[in-house]
Amino acid sequence: MTRTGRFLPLLLIALVGTLGAAALGASVARADLKFDRIGVQLREPNGTHSRQAGAHSDFEFSFSYPVDETTQHDGSDKPGPPEAAKDVDLELPPGMYGNPTPFLSCAPIKLFNPNTIVPSCPIASQIGTVDINLVGGPGQGEHTVALYNLSHGPDVPARFGFKYYYAVVTITPRVRPGDYGISAGSFDITQTLALQASRLHLWGVPADPSHDTERMPFQGVEIYPNQAPVSTESPRVPFFTNPGSCPDSPSSFTATGNSWENPDAFDVRLLSTDEEGTPFVWEGCENVPFKPQFVAKPGTHRAHSPTGLDVQLDVPANDGPKGYSSANVKRTVIEFPEGMTVSPSAVAGLGACSEAQVGLGNNNPPACPDNAKLGNVSIDTQLLPESLPGEVVLASQNANPFHSTYAIYLLAKGPGFYVKLPGELNLDPRSGQLRVIFDDLPQLPFENVHLDFRGGPTAPLVTPNKCGDYTVKTEVFPWARPTEPVVSTVPMPIDEACEGGGEFNPRLQAGVDNPVAGARSPLTIRVTRQDGEQNLSRIEVTLPKGEIANLKGLEVCPDDLAPSGNCPKGSQVGIATSAIGTGAFPLFVPQPGKEPTALYLAGAYKGAPYSLVTKVPAQAGPFDFGDIVVRTAIDLNPVTAQVIAKSDPLPQILEGVPIAYRDVRIEVKKPDFSVNPTSCEQRYVTTTITSVDGTEAHPSVPTKVGDCGALNFGPKLKFKLKGGTNRGDFQALTAILTTGKKEANMSRVQVALPHALFLAQEHIGTVCTRVQFAADNCPEASIYGKARAITPLLDKPLEGPVYLRSSSNPLPDLVADLQGQFDIELAGRIDSENGGIRNTFETVPDAPVTKFVLKMKGGRKSLIVNSRNLCLAPMRAKVRMVGQNGKRHKERPVIQTGCRKKSKKGHKK
Amino acid sequence: MRRRSTKSAAALVAALCLLVSASLSSAEVTQEGNLRVSFTGGIAPNALPRKGKAPVKAKFGGEIKTIDGQAPPQLREISLAINRNGKFDFRGLPACHYHQIHPASTSEAIKTCPDSVIGEGIFSAHVELPEQSPFPSAGQVTAFNGVFHGRHVIFAHVFGTTPLPQSQVLIFDLGRESGAYRTTLTAELPRVAAEWGYVSGVSLSLSKVFRYKGKQRSLLSAGCPAPGGADVAPFNFARASFGFEDGRTLGVTMTRSCRVKGRA
Secondary structure, eight states: HHHHHHHHHHHHHHHHHHHHHHTTSSSSOOOOOOOOEEEEEOOOTTSSSBBBOOOOOOOEEEEOOOOOOOOBSSSSSSOOSSOOOOEEEEOOOOOOOOOOSSSSBOOOHEEEEEEEESSOGGGGEEEEEEEEEESHHHHTTEEEOOOOEEOOOOSSSOOEEEEEETEEEEEEEEEEEETOOEEEOOSSSTTTEEEEEEEEOOSTTTTTGGGGSSSOOTOOOOOOOOOOOOOSSSOSSEEEEOOOOOSSOOOOOEEEESSSSSSSOEEEEEEEEEETTEEEEEEEEOGSSOOOEEEEEOOOOHHHHHHHEEEEEEEOOOOOSSSSOOOEEEEEEEETTTEEOOGGGGGGOOBBBOOOHHTTOOOOOOOOOOOGGEEEEEEEOOOSSSSSEEEEEESSOOOOOOSSEEEEEEEEETEEEEEEEEEEEEETTEEEEEEEEESSSSSOSSSSEEEEOOOHHHHHTOOOSSSSSEEEEEEEEESSSOOEEEEEEEEEOOOSSSSTTTOOOEEEEESSOOOBBBBBEEEEEEEEEESSSOOOEEEEEOOOTEEHHHHHHHOBTTTGGGGGGOOOOOOGGEEEEEEESSSSOEEESOTTTSOEEEEEOOOTTTTBSSSEEEEEEEEEEEEEEEEEEEEEEEETTTOOEEEEEEEOOOOOTTTEOOOOEEEEEEEEEEEEEEEOOOOOOOOEEEEEETTTSSSSEEEEEEEBBBBBSSSSSOOOOOOOOOEOOSSOEEEEEEEEEETTTTBBEEEEEEEEEOTTTEEEEEGGGOOOOOHHHHOOOGGGGGGGEEEEOOOTTTSSSSEEEEEEEEOOOSSSSEEEESSSEEEEEEEEEEEEEEEEEEEEOOOOOOEEEEEEEEEEEEEESSSSEESGGGGGSSOBBBEEETTTTTTEEEOOOBOSOOOOOOOSOOOOO | HHHHHHHHHHHHHHHHHHHHHHHHHEEEEEEETTTEEEEEEEOOOOOOSSSOOOOOOOEEEEEETTTTTTOOEEEEEEEEEEEEEEOOOHHHHHHHHHHSSSSOOHHHHHHHHHGGGEEEEEEEEEETTTTTEEEEEEEEEEEEEEEEEEEEEEEEEEEEESSEEEEEEEEEEEOOOOOEEEEEEEEOOOOOOOOOOOOOEEEEEEEOOOEEEEEESSSEEOOOOOTTTOEEEEEEEEEEEEEESSSOEEEEEEEEEEEEEEEE
């Protein structure tokens, strides 16, 4: 049909209405219009009332307006119609429908047939009859005419019409938004006929021979009682169908009407019984057939891959003239196999559709953003000749009919109406298993619903990690028997790319931006994981010796704020970036336009003196899951001063979406925070990375800084004895180490005391065992001195007791237990060299110390005793020091004693 | 030069010890519970005049063990009583004072009191600190004629550099008794390394030939009291005992024999 041809009938109908409206002004107005009589009837072909669910009964709708016997319409003595129907509309209960598709349609122009009062519609297009009662005007009295199935434009699902004399009345069905029930109405009914009453008959099976005597004869104007039967070539299939559900309460029709005389006064009637008073309570639902078939095909059968999905639900129609229509689908639950989950990669750039944009409950076109689209939907229904195309779109988080995190809408466009079906996506919070639930679906038949979720790297789903014979379980509930689902299990084998599911080989990258010895430089640590391998669970990183942090004057996130990650800006030391998801395009967080991530320095945590708070706003696409806060305990190896960072378990699933970490990157970039080693030897960043299955991997990367030669090394070490100077006197020894600027840090220091100083073994009270030391429970008697270290990297000096502690060396070690912002233990090996006491600190942390003071006790706790008079000759210690940069420095400092200096004249001062 | 002298002296001491051990290597072993002590000692030469006395060197020693491998208790007292046929003669020997030789290395101590040296020996101990591998501590013993708080004593100066330079002085009080054993030597020992050490062995040989008022004298002299017609005579050389920290005291009487020098 040409565009002109399609619109011409509408033009004619509109013209009819307009003419009627022009005559309206001459009528007498009433303010209290009421239907005089109105009713609905459903009958079996044998005339009995029909309440069988899904049955194809004959439908009748009748109404009449009151006649005022005292009013003369045209001045004659006949009573005239004070009211003429203008608009009459009837809402059918949900589930009741007529199906015009199988039947021949009549072009409106043939019905109008302007040159004659005879409609020229084909007999096979007749779907019922209309009894009309005309009062006044031409054709006054009762008449029966044929009701035809009319061809129509794309904006309405169907159109019916009848003609008497020159007047045409059309009835236009529509699909109501919300309950998707069918309504049909005639609007702006012509006044040419002055329609006072009408009874509309829609046939359950139009081709049934019982209607042969009710068909309009060829070239007939109206249908007369007892006329000759007229056969039809129409297919013997149902036209009208009762609802397919059997609720306890009666269904109801709603009829609305007004008149030309009172266009604003509508009479609205709720009809829950037929004209004989029998309620519309449907029965026999157990007899309604229902054999749905479900098919689900992933876009790929490869393991651990993003995948689209092709889902089809077929409900075969029952088109036979006898029996009942197939039940309509009320509820569908699709349960995907465990391991098949929502893909985070899908949400990058994804939008969502709000309830206002969808417009549930109205018939406005959905105004969802284009980027909310997840796939396509196509609905085939026997009621319409063509499929209803549409889209699957993502619903806004929480702002959806389920107030759920995840929901989708199926949006399809029909002729004159929109199908807008919300579906809830239920993700198991622990496994991520996906269930899709559509409930309270329209009570309208469909033969096929086809959902096609997009595939590719950003597909919305991910196949399981391991190959296997997976299945999709579906439960399809019919309106006829809402508690009796048809359960089916559909195989969904995953049998490609099976290798790699159990491996765990994370990779590590680490380094500083400015690899110069002793420099302050940003530090980056990056852990990546291959797609398909076991997921990351914990990350423990040990930085190389000397790669330390400058904490002096640094703001620390308060303890009460750290758990939430709402730390002050001043405590931020870096940022975190992560990529999660499966496939070629994982989701990077943070995404452009979203809140930035942050890495904060916080206080003590899980026994470590400091911690890092990684705050990652879980915002991606249209989703906002708040902040993910991961704490990482920051400790120091007390011997090497290596930084050890132990993360808490990484979140594995968030709001039901598994977090498959692909890339975790930490950038410590606060200026002057990260300090390089002063050793240029190759060192390593080592890790212990644990998978979700408990597998450990230990990737490490070498790091090396350069330009160590530019650093000086010349610390000064002074010694002082406090005590008597005679043989047998005990000494309190003080050693003071000072360093200069731009010096390499100390690596090793060895001090040999002169022979004149013996071990006072009688003062060895006890030693601290390593077990006691580790438990910070050394006996008081094992303390023989104290030490203090001042570093430019900390706010306060480190200081603590000096113990004799058990060791693997022949003798106990002399250990300075330095405590403060971090704990450092500086262990010196004690032995003898050429008969003198020697102490060697073999492992000095690669950390800057401007001053170190060691004070050994004197008196009864002294470990040193004079073996001769100290004043006889100056004593010198032998000091050998090695810098972290390899430079060596030797000294023979004089040990200060209590001896008075001799004057130039030889007298003691 | 000094180093060579020291080495020569050490070699001489070792040779003498070996000689004494070879000539009088018999040992008396006594045991109480798990504690076993082997006492050694004797005199040299053992060919002595039947009448009168001749200069001799005497060695006393003890080795301490347990039979079950446990650490022995600390040795706290050494007691020695010498047969009346042996005679000490300190006349004319200069006496050294405690503070002169302690703390000091052996060479420093000898340098301080060279004429008071009357013997030498060795001292060994084990130190077993908690969680620490046991390590030996050995030292050289030098005996000095001394005075301590006005008492005539023998100082046993112990010096070792293993593991660290340290010195210790054992003070042997000299006493006299009546009966078969006239001269007694008794020393109380300090604890070794607080509670963590134990003495495993000690030996001391005493001898000194010196001149006093123009006559040659010997620190120790002895005769062989063999009955007429016999060239060899057994005799109770000494009575020795070790007292331990746990209260146990293990002692023996060392029986040796002498041979009459010259014609009977």
